[in-house]
Amino acid sequence: MIEIKNLEKSFGENKVLKGISSVFETGKTNLIIGQSGSGKTVLLKTLLGIHEPSAGTIVFDGRDYSNLTRDERRALRTEIGMVFQGSALFDSMTVAENVAFPLKMFTKNSRSEIHDRVDFVLKRVNLIDAHHKLPSEISGGMQKRVAIARAIVNRPKYLFCDEPNSGLDPNTSTLIDNLIKEITEEYDITTVINTHDMNSVMEIGENILFLKNGVKAWQGNKDEMFVTENEAVVDFVYSSNLFKKVREAYLKDLK
């Protein structure tokens, strides 16, 4: 579980996060949504330790990040898996080498143990055939799956995903969403996903944090999102006619 309390982040005069408090629960897919410029990426990067918070606390299962030493922070980072928006695979390494990288860096596993674990996670994301390919030789969706495999190979406690569906077709997006959800439940990890994609919200949104102008405007699950009267959420989520109709149908069914 990750708990944030009164989290603030400023860049000079510009206050981007304005006292956000929330809990990201273990075993659930926690989503951060909001308009561009609402502070989603800054929140994610602050959680990852890329940005230092200006005020407030981030607690990872009882460990207050701001009280940790530099080495303890590095150790905590080895418990984190991250899927970047552009996958961020190492170009010079094959798929298998990319996935094996965290194991080579942080474990004392033998070559055969690493090989077995890499095979296992590549099978888990249905990419066993791509073993020896370079990232440039596989599609965007496959790159995302390799990034997920790399993120989970060292059995992380926390999984962060930044726009995991960006640039993907609807089928592949659903595949990636479902994969993340299954992995979250299977390994009982705390997953935090930063997304714009409303399909993902409707598909896997178990705990949704809605940000507006750096402030927590709403929090709840996907079912609560259908019935909420919160103006900011309604304006943002149901701005498209498709989702407006989906909501109307859902509300009609409820009645």
Add this chain to the structure above:
Amino acid sequence: MLVRYLSQIGRYFLMWKEIFRKPTKWKVMKGLLIKEIDDLIIGSLGIVAFISFFVGGVVAIQTALNLNNPLIPKTLIGFATRQSVLLEFAPTFISIVMAGKMGSFITSSIGTMRVTEQIDALEVMGVNAVNYLVFPKLMALLLYPFVIGIAMFLGMLGGWMAGVYGGFTSSDNFIAGLQSDFQPFHIAYAFIKTFLFALLLATIPSFHGFYMKGGALEVGKASTVAFVWTSVTIILVNYIITQLLLT
């Protein structure tokens, strides 16, 4: 402007500290080191050999063409070639060429990793990205004096071939010139500055790649800026070392 430069210089020296902190596992580093030796050292030998050989030849021809006075011995061609190649051409001129060749490769490869979030990925995993990326380059460039040694040899060989086969001097005269008034300290001087240039060649382009911001266009700009600063620094260090060691 001045504050920005000072802050960049400060950041550069802080990067040096970071290079040696929390080293990457030797098992991983070994592979990186071999790759960097291949990319930076072995990959530079061809161009270094080509330039050295022909510039050595040109130095010999230019010297010969300027020897109009019959009282000046022909051994001066070998002597001038040796001094030019040994003291300046091989260590300094080749290092400036390498600032372009090696430096732009280093800046663009690290800069591309920055743009595509690969450096963020390393840092989020808990890897000391500066050590992982810059340390193997620094270690690989400890072999740079060997490249310069080869440049010295080929420069003099090129001078000998151009001098002798161009009909400007005899082989005996050229070799006598090469051996005349030889000061072994000049070799030490050349290699001391080569070692310092190697440190600059590894770290300045790495610094510009690592701390760059923006997209693909900025990677190109960072490579150009890195080349300019590496060359300027090499020239300044060359001047300081020459003042300190030869005067």
